[in-house]
Amino acid sequence: xxxxxYLCPSCNGRFQKLVSGFSDPPGLACPRCGxxxxxxxxxxxxxxxxxxxxxxALADPSMFAGLxxxxxxxxxxxxxxxxxxxxxxxGEDWDEMVDxxxxxxxxxxxxxxxxxxxxxxxxxxxxxxxxxxxxxD
Ligand SMILES: [Zn+2]
Numbered sequence: 001x002x003x004x005x006y007l008c009p010s011c012n013g014r015f016q017k018l019v020s021g022f023s024d025p026p027g028l029a030c031p032r033c034g035x036x037x038x039x040x041x042x043x044x045x046x047x048x049x050x051x052x053x054x055x056x057a058l059a060d061p062s063m064f065a066g067l068x069x070x071x072x073x074x075x076x077x078x079x080x081x082x083x084x085x086x087x088x089x090x091g092e093d094w095d096e097m098v099d100x101x102x103x104x105x106x107x108x109x110x111x112x113x114x115x116x117x118x119x120x121x122x123x124x125x126x127x128x129x130x131x132x133x134x135x136x137d
Contacts, residue, residue: 010035072105 004019008030015031029036068074076098083094091097 005041006030006038007041008033008035008038010037014041072102075105076102 003016005014005016006028007014011030011033013030013032017025017028019025024040028038030038067078079098079101080095083090083098086094
């Protein structure tokens with residue numbers, strides 16, 4: 001007999017229940033608040049469809065393992081991993097989108113962007129240290 005996880009929208013609780021077959025057992029109610037509007041979390045993907053669970057996945061430290069937020073390639077790898085977590089919710093073009101974002105990011109870093117007209121962060125000259133501070137060598 002499979003154990004299903006149920007979510008209770010009333011109290012944001014979740015609980016497991018032993019269920020025979022595909023239908024919910026009669027008189028099913030949230031053990032915490034007694035609410036009967038509980039939803040079965042059919043699969044991991046289905047669980048991830050709720051915003052709450054998605055935030056949970058994002059908060060999972062293992063999701064960020066090896067992520068270097070200063071490295072666009074690392075972020076892209078992570079984003080693709082996240083796309084797999086989101087399943088069909090992420091959409092078929094997820095990986096493609098990530099690649100485009102990566103290319104954009106890499107182009108910007110290399111200073112190859114032609115559309116830098118209104119870019120405030122782009123071409124800011126590096127401040128050179130003033131050498132008139134009177135520091136003796
Ligand atoms: Zn409840």
